[in-house]
Amino acid sequence: MDFDLTDDQRMLKDSVDRLVADTYGFEQRKQILKSPEGWSRDNWQRLADLGLLGVNLSEDQGGFGGGPVEMMLVADAFGRGLVAEPFFATCVLGAGLLRHTGQVDHVAAVAAGELLLAFAHHERHARYDLSHVTTSALQTGDTWEITGEKSLVLHGDCADKIIVSARVSGAVGDEAGIGLFLVNAAGLARRGYPTQDGLRAAEITFEATKAEAVLSLDGFPIISRVVDEAVAFLCAEAVGAMADMHATTVDYMKTRKQFGRAIGEFQVLQHRAVDMLVQLELARSMALYATMMASDDDAGARGKAISAAKVQVGQSARHVGQEAIQLHGGIAMTMEYKVGHHFKRLTMIEKMFGDTETHLRRLAGLGTAF
Amino acid sequence: MDLSFTAEERAFRAELRDFFHTAVPERIRRKLREGLHASRDEQVESQQILNARGLAVPHWPVAWGGQDWSPIQTYIYQDELQQASVPYPLSFNCAMVGPVIAEFGSQAHKERFLARAANLDDWWCQGFSEPNAGSDLASLRTSAKRDGDFWVIEGQKTWTTQGQYADWIFVLARTDTAVKKQEGISFILVDMKTPGVTVRPIQTIDGGVEVNEVWFDNVRVPYDNLVGQENKGWDYAKFLLGNERTGIARIGISKARLLRIRELAAMERMGEGRLIDDPHFREKLVGVEIGLKALEMTQLRVVAQERSLPRGKPNPMSSVLKIKGSELQQATTELMLDVIGPYAAPFFTDEELEGRNETPIGPDDAATAAPMYFNWRKISIYGGSNEIQRNILAKAVLGF
Incomplete structure (x- = not known):
């Protein structure tokens, strides 16, 4: 039992924190979001130069050799800074899928910042069911052709290559028979759009699109594993966002004067700030739990831990987010103020890869969260 | 990590x-x-x-x-x-007076009291709260005046848990009225058999008699029953409360309660099936489990910080454990009440339940479900109410 960081992890944390502080000031971020792609290729190169794009890749894959703890440190910093670059799509999902399928040809390019990936998995009526795949993959000779429509593909608008899930056999909802294919994004019909949190996504149509490579013909266990890692990452990102919002709120309460004194002198408001702290700390505890369970090979135990973490983080995020706005008052309703942006990001995180209700229902179905 | x-x-x-x-x-x-x-x-x-x-x-x-x-x-x-x-x-012996005597008591106190407290040869109770000094404990008015080799104690304590069983009581008493209220309090040990000590039971809403009023009427105890220095009692009281900084969440107790709730819910009918299979009930049960897991991880973080904190110094994060821990313990009593349903109604005293020869009415544990729900409302009140814990966090962590 040990919650301490190693020296290497502390150095990583320092460097990612510094990078975010230097490049993600509120005004800097505003300019970045206004750019055509909605993120900065210069920043992306900085992330590559620091080795952060390969943080979860082994050293012989050109990476940092890190694991879930290193990813958590990055996520926490990105959550505080509201980083807009496609790290989650490319490194958490994309490189995660490549790593777990053992198809590591392209990971060095990811680590070098030369290749952007996206994971085209969700379909219109899947809701949060990972096995709801209707997109089909047909084999003719040596090639596979993909046909179907994928939705809400995170940073699917800018990706160079897309990893797409498609049904090789079986019926919609079967866990067996889902393949994972690598597709070159050039020539794909993509409709990109911004999301509520200022990031980007795309609807992508595949029409007998030729796959560049087969990553796996039994992809479900890998998808499930990578999504669990992704949820652990999102939990840590949400904690970073909540911590920043909470600190901002407490600072504001100490300086904002009404009725002749700082509003932080009112006990009713102090207690609300404390309740935010309690929710933040519970979420932080569960994000740590998710991190430490994210690489567990026992899919059942891992899935329970991830679901429990997503529920706690979702509940905490809603509480902390709403209270941060309420305690600020009108200022937090504006796009001029950071708290509202964190609130938007937290709201979207809650809806990604299973919302609070979905994970609660899942654990209830299993009968226990323990 | x-x-x-x-x-x-x-x-x-x-x-x-x-x-x-x-x-x-x-x-x-x-x-x-x-x-x-x-x-x-x-x-x-x-x-x-x-x-x-x-x-x-x-x-x-x-x-x-x-x-x-x-x-x-x-x-x-x-x-x-x-x-x-x-x-x-017994907390009063093991978590409260024992550590205070071990840290601040004289050698004679240690030799006289510690081994007997550990073995529960002496049963201790706590004389802290008063009718007009609850959350504002430092405003207590029970006085101890020096008279030669004796203290003369006058006043009234309340919420004295299991005072009816006690051999000794540790009392916070005012020994100086001219200074700031925290600086005029002393920590004094009183034999419950001393003339002038009267215990009056208070029946609580669960029907039980767990707490008492304790009256001190011209109670004379030896001067040497003072622990540590005169007028430093408030510091010792804070040490005493800071001592219990991780056990406060009582997670193991909530785990045991959840296990029992599961056992009983598996025997109760709901619609065509059993209550334990009802989706709504399961969501509530799992919701408490998730909270408990989050609390346990938080407790482990606090435990890990223990190494770097001096003994007896409170960790403000233990206030998070108290708030959430008490809420979850109370949530388990609500769940149990849901399981027992209409059979929460029949009322029996502890004595009747223990000596029962008749078949119990309704499911197992039916008779204790409502009393426990009533009684455990105390958990968010005692040991520094949850509002006091919020004050501590506001000051110590948020800097208000």
Whole structure:
């Protein structure tokens, strides 16, 4: 039992924190979001130069050799800074899928910042069911052709290559028979759009699109594993966002004067700030739990831990987010103020890869969260 | 960063679990599991079994019977003890007066009181709260005036838990009225048999008699019963409360309650099936489990910080444990009340339940569901109400 960081992890944390502080000031971020792609290729190169794009890749894959703890440190910093670059799509999902399928040809390019990936998995009526795949993959000779429509593909608008899930056999909802294919994004019909949190996504149509490579013909266990890692990452990102919002709120309460004194002198408001702290700390505890369970090979135990973490983080995020706005008052309703942006990001995180209700229902179905 | 316990820690856990389940009589543990209270004799019996094995006061200094355990070992001990439904060693002896005497008492105090407190040869109770000094404890008015080699104590204490069983009471009394209220309080030990000490029971909403009023009318005790220095009692009281900074969440107890709730819910009908299979009930149950897991991880973080904190200094994060821990304990009583349903209604006293020859009415534990729900409302009030915990966090962590 040990919650301490190693020296290497502390150095990583320092460097990612510094990078975010230097490049993600509120005004800097505003300019970045206004750019055509909605993120900065210069920043992306900085992330590559620091080795952060390969943080979860082994050293012989050109990476940092890190694991879930290193990813958590990055996520926490990105959550505080509201980083807009496609790290989650490319490194958490994309490189995660490549790593777990053992198809590591392209990971060095990811680590070098030369290749952007996206994971085209969700379909219109899947809701949060990972096995709801209707997109089909047909084999003719040596090639596979993909046909179907994928939705809400995170940073699917800018990706160079897309990893797409498609049904090789079986019926919609079967866990067996889902393949994972690598597709070159050039020539794909993509409709990109911004999301509520200022990031980007795309609807992508595949029409007998030729796959560049087969990553796996039994992809479900890998998808499930990578999504669990992704949820652990999102939990840590949400904690970073909540911590920043909470600190901002407490600072504001100490300086904002009404009725002749700082509003932080009112006990009713102090207690609300404390309740935010309690929710933040519970979420932080569960994000740590998710991190430490994210690489567990026992899919059942891992899935329970991830679901429990997503529920706690979702509940905490809603509480902390709403209270941060309420305690600020009108200022937090504006796009001029950071708290509202964190609130938007937290709201979207809650809806990604299973919302609070979905994970609660899942654990209830299993009968226990323990 | 690593969540797993070492092989030694796992072996330690297994050894404790085995001891608690085999050495402490099942008839006592069953009572706690079913929501009944251990009697005075059973509390003594259980604590003496633990003490013989060095498990009543492990957090005390080694010289006075403590174990030189790591914070993790202490956590494992609490977790296993609570999950096994073993009566917790009497807090007033083991968590409160014992550590204060060990830290601030004279050598004579230590020799006279500590071993007897650990073995529950003396039953201690707490004389802190007063009718007009609750959350604002420092405003207490019970006075102790020096008269030669004696203190003369006048006043009234209240909420004195199990005062009816006690041999001794540790009292916070005002010894200087001219200074700031925190700076004129002393910590004095009083034999309950001293003339002028009167105990009056208070019946609480669960129907039980657990707390008392204690009156001091011209009570004369030797001057040497003062612990530490005159007018430093407030510091000792803070030390006493800071001592219990991780056990406060009582996670093992909530785990044991959830287990019992599951057992009983599996026997109750709901629609065509059993209550335990009802989706809505399961969501509520799982919701409490998730909260408990989050609390346990938070507790482990606090335990990990123990290494770097001086002994007796409160960790403000333990206030988070108190707030959430009390809420979850109370949530388990609500769940149990839901399980028992209409059979929460019949009322029996503890004496009737223990001596019962008749068939119980309704499901197992039916008779204790409502009393426990009523009684456990106290958990968010005692030991510094949850509002006081919020004040502590606001000041110590948020800097208001």
